[in-house]
Amino acid sequence: MEVFVKKEKLKCRDLGSVLLIYDYANGVVVELNESARFVWDCLDNSNVKDVIQKFSDHYGVDINIASEDVYSVLNELEAKGIINRKAVLKQCTNLITNLIM
Amino acid sequence: MENELSLDEIKDLLEQLYFMGVMQLDITGGEPLLRPDLEAILHTIREMGFVVTLLTNGTLLDGNVTGILSSMDIKFVQIPLEGMPENHEFVRGGGTFDRCVDSIRLLKRANIPVQVRTTVSKRSLNDLENLAQLLVGLNVDSLLLAEFIPVGRGMAWEKDFFLNKEEKTMFKETYVRIKAMFPELAVQGGPYGYLEGHKGFKEAGEFKKSFMCGLVRGDWCQIMPDGTVTPCDLIIFHAGNVRTQSMREIWRESPVFRAFRGFDAEKLKGSCGDCGYKYICGGCRALAFLYNGDFYAEDPVCMKV
Numbered sequence: 001m002e003v004f005v006k007k008e009k010l011k012c013r014d015l016g017s018v019l020l021i022y023d024y025a026n027g028v029v030v031e032l033n034e035s036a037r038f039v040w041d042c043l044d045n046s047n048v049k050d051v052i053q054k055f056s057d058h059y060g061v062d063i064n065i066a067s068e069d070v071y072s073v074l075n076e077l078e079a080k081g082i083i084n085r086k087a088v089l090k091q092c093t094n095l096i097t098n099l100i101m
Numbered sequence: 102m103e104n105e106l107s108l109d110e111i112k113d114l115l116e117q118l119y120f121m122g123v124m125q126l127d128i129t130g131g132e133p134l135l136r137p138d139l140e141a142i143l144h145t146i147r148e149m150g151f152v153v154t155l156l157t158n159g160t161l162l163d164g165n166v167t168g169i170l171s172s173m174d175i176k177f178v179q180i181p182l183e184g185m186p187e188n189h190e191f192v193r194g195g196g197t198f199d200r201c202v203d204s205i206r207l208l209k210r211a212n213i214p215v216q217v218r219t220t221v222s223k224r225s226l227n228d229l230e231n232l233a234q235l236l237v238g239l240n241v242d243s244l245l246l247a248e249f250i251p252v253g254r255g256m257a258w259e260k261d262f263f264l265n266k267e268e269k270t271m272f273k274e275t276y277v278r279i280k281a282m283f284p285e286l287a288v289q290g291g292p293y294g295y296l297e298g299h300k301g302f303k304e305a306g307e308f309k310k311s312f313m314c315g316l317v318r319g320d321w322c323q324i325m326p327d328g329t330v331t332p333c334d335l336i337i338f339h340a341g342n343v344r345t346q347s348m349r350e351i352w353r354e355s356p357v358f359r360a361f362r363g364f365d366a367e368k369l370k371g372s373c374g375d376c377g378y379k380y381i382c383g384g385c386r387a388l389a390f391l392y393n394g395d396f397y398a399e400d401p402v403c404m405k406v
Contacts, residue, residue: 011124011152011174022124024152024176029124 002048003086004074010082021082028080032073035059039073043083048074105326108138110344112145114324117348119149125176129156131326140169147173154179156218158193159201167211177214177242180205184225185232191224205239214242221272222249222262233279236286243287246276250402252335252391263402313382316361322352332361333387360396361386371399 013020019032019040032040038058042051048070056066077083106114118126126146133139134157143166146153152174159180170178183189186198193201208215217236219225225232229246236244248269251259264272276290315321316332323331328343330351340358341351352358364386366379373384374397384400392401 009174011150013119013122013124013150015120015122018122020122020124022152024125024174031122 004043004048004078004083005086006043006083007081023080023082026081028082030077030080030082035069036073039070040077103327105136106328106343108141110328111142114328114343114348115145115149115151117343119151121349121352123151125152125154127154127156132158132161134161134166140165143169143173150174152176154216157204158197159204160197162204162207164207167207167213170208170213171211175213177216178208179216179218179245180208181218181220182232182236183220183222184228185235188224188228192220202239205241209240215239216243216245217241218245218247220249220262221246221264223264223268224262226264226268226272226275229275230279230282233283233286233288237283241286243289244279246272246288246290248272248402250335250385250388252388313384314361314364314386316358317364317383317386319362322358324348330355332358335385336387336391338387368397369399370395370397372403373397373399376403 007023009023009025011022011024013022017034019037021030021032021040022028035055038055039051042054046054052063052067052070055061055070056063059066061069074083078085128142133155136142143153147169153170154176155170156179162178180201181189181193182198182201183192189198189201190196205215205217217232219229219232221229233244248264249255249258249262251263255262273290276288279286280288314333322340323334324343325331325337329337330340330343330348331337332340338357340355343351364383366383368374369376369379369383373379373389376382376384384403386396386400388402389398389400390396393399
């Protein structure tokens with residue numbers, strides 16, 4: 001389960017057509033258009049898989065295209081230090097069960 | 102200053118800046134705390150959600166202003182210390198060193214980030230290490246070391262303050278040493294001399310865009326108390342006035358701003374033209390104009406060592 005977390009101390013400005021995000025500790029500004037903003041808004045309480053599904057449902061696009069678009073936004077935000085990738089939690093219940101057995 | 106913008110004019114200006122997408126305001130002067138309606142201005146800025154830095158001489162801070170600042174998104178409050186007490190008070194006046202230190206303590210008690218700015222001169226150069234140690238003890242967050250530049254009244258002090266080549270080298274060595282000795286203090290130097298490895302320069306170089314000048318970068322300008330808009334805080338170039346034009350119009354259409362934004366490093370002359378850093382530094386165009394009458398002349402106070 002892949003999760004991205006928004007950095008603290010960000011300032012957001014909703015200008016209608018765009019959302020500005022300002023990381024004032026580092027002097028970085030990003031401008032999100034409508035679809036990028038959708039991804040941003042979905043990040044709270046959602047893992048990436050869920051975000052992709054929501055994006056696909058909202059924009060009516062194929063899940064693979066949605067995945068490309070969502071990761072494009074996430075990768076750029078991560079590169080700019082606006083979000084951080086949390087450790088991937090692999091579901092390994094069966095493996096652990098087998099080891100115990 | 103005469104003819105300062107009124108509170109209503111400032112509120113109107115803030116609204117314009119808000120919808121232009123301006124995210125951060127640097128409040129400076131003169132001395133901003135001399136303004137009797139500063140608290141009202143800060144309240145408005147807070148309500149509108151700007152990020153703020155406050156640059157003050159550090160002698161007028163009190164609990165009221167600190168209380169407001171602590172409730173805002175404040176990047177830092179900048180207080181000047183021009184060296185240890187003797188050298189600081191030679192520049193800033195008797196009794197000001199302790200008042201600045203008291204202000205720093207007041208801000209830190211309120212958990213407000215503090216940046217100390219020191220003008221590096223012939224006088225203050227040997228104070229820097231002791232000063233850095235003092236600041237660590239005060240839990241100051243960052244130290245900005247800015248070389249003395251002879252402009253305005255400073256032109257009369259060039260001989261006493263301006264670093265020669267050997268002193269610039271000494272400054273660079275001191276800067277590197279202080280950074281290593283006090284890692285908990287974010288030391289920032291006049292970037293001219295420290296081009297290698299400076300993150301901002303490296304990134305600017307990728308786009309062949311000057312890192313030095315806010316307006317050449319396209320992300321900064323100054324608005325004077327009387328509404329004059331200028332691209333530079335060293336020299337006032339009259340790009341327009343918010344009393345007669347909208348800020349958006351000035352930002353987009355001013356011939357002064359266009360001249361800066363149209364800066365072409367290929368046209369640089371003299372030592373700037375021959376310099377390997379001309380794309381990412383380009384020198385100070387305002388000083389080139391002031392001293393040589395030519396926007397593309399070499400920077401007379403090039404700080405590269």
